[in-house]
Amino acid sequence: MSVGIVTDSTAYLPKALVAQLAIEVVPLQVISNGTAFNEVDGITVEQVATALRAGKSVTTSRPNPDLFVAAYENLHANGADSIVSVHLSSELSGTYESAVLASRRVDFPVDVIDSRGIAMMMGFAVLAGARLAANGAAHADVVSLINRKCSGASITFYVDTLEFLERGGRINAIQARMGKAMDLKPLLHMINGKVEQRELVRTSEKALARMVEIVSAAARIKSEIAVHHVEAQAPAEAMATQLMMRTGVTNIEVSPAGAVVGTHVGPGSIAVVVSPQV
Known part of the structure; x- marks a missing residue:
């Protein structure tokens, strides 16, 4: 079989x-300014980021x-x-x-x-x-x-702003407004398939350092780790280097997220996935 x-x-x-x-x-699909694009080969995450910065309408579809x-x-x-x-x-x-x-x-x-x-x-x-x-x-x-x-897998991610997650209905509006009102940087994770706020941190530098702590605690030497980003190549690579030093995992791939995720998290976002060896 x-x-x-x-x-x-x-x-x-x-x-x-x-x-x-x-x-x-x-x-x-990603729908940008009313035109539908195939995520695989029709639109890039960089094009999505440009559209979001310009205030254009960008949504996604099953x-x-x-x-x-x-x-x-x-x-x-x-x-x-x-x-x-x-x-x-x-x-x-x-x-x-x-x-x-x-x-x-x-x-x-x-x-x-x-x-x-x-x-x-x-x-x-x-x-x-x-x-x-x-x-x-x-x-x-x-x-x-x-x-x-x-x-057994987990994901922790940093977004520069909760605006895009709130706009797409992927996070609680009250949480988003609290973060914006207090000018804090959010760390998020997924619980039971939903995006939830994990904690709020004062600066982006502290948020990324906290991510390293969280992921290092979750990972084991035999874990698989991946780092995704939306127009944040340098800090994503720096995070991967720190994680390799902290966890003993020797092969961590750093790659851009795709257009669908980029639509909902926005530019400057970084996500780290930890998956256990089973």
Whole structure:
């Protein structure tokens, strides 16, 4: 039995690994000034940041279920007997719902998993599942591994302003207004699939230093760590260097977040994902 793996574009997987492991990636959309763009190859996070700074309207949209049907059928046509489809938190997007609807339209087994996360928080789980599937593992074993990776992962992120999260309805408006009124820098995390404020810090420098402390406490030598950013390459790389020194993890990839995440967190944001080895 061969197991195919599907995810969505907010996993932000390295393209080389997507090709190597034959992962199907279904894109979300970004709507900028009324025009819809495919997140994978239609718009960059830099273009989104420019639009946000200019005060333009930028929103995001779930994939049409037809795209999931096409992804499932493509893998099935290429030898997959069953599919595992892993997606960003259903608390943040209707993407999971679209995948579930699509799974009911095909005549082979599809398990749709709500990662309760985003970015490499689910990306590490997708890669682990794809590697296991490539080695001939049973469908149930692939599902089990992905679920364990997702449930054990964490994300901590810094945003320069809560404006964009509030605008997109991804954070409590009262929390956002408190942060702005007190001129504090927020550190956020995800709890049960929702973005929640973890703490408020006086300056961006102190916020980033606090992030290093939080992530170092959560990580182990055998953890996998990824750093994402939106137009914050230098501080993101500095954070990765500090984390390697503090945690003993020797390979931390630093990469831009995509256009969808960029739309909701805005320029200057940095996120760190920790995923356990299971």
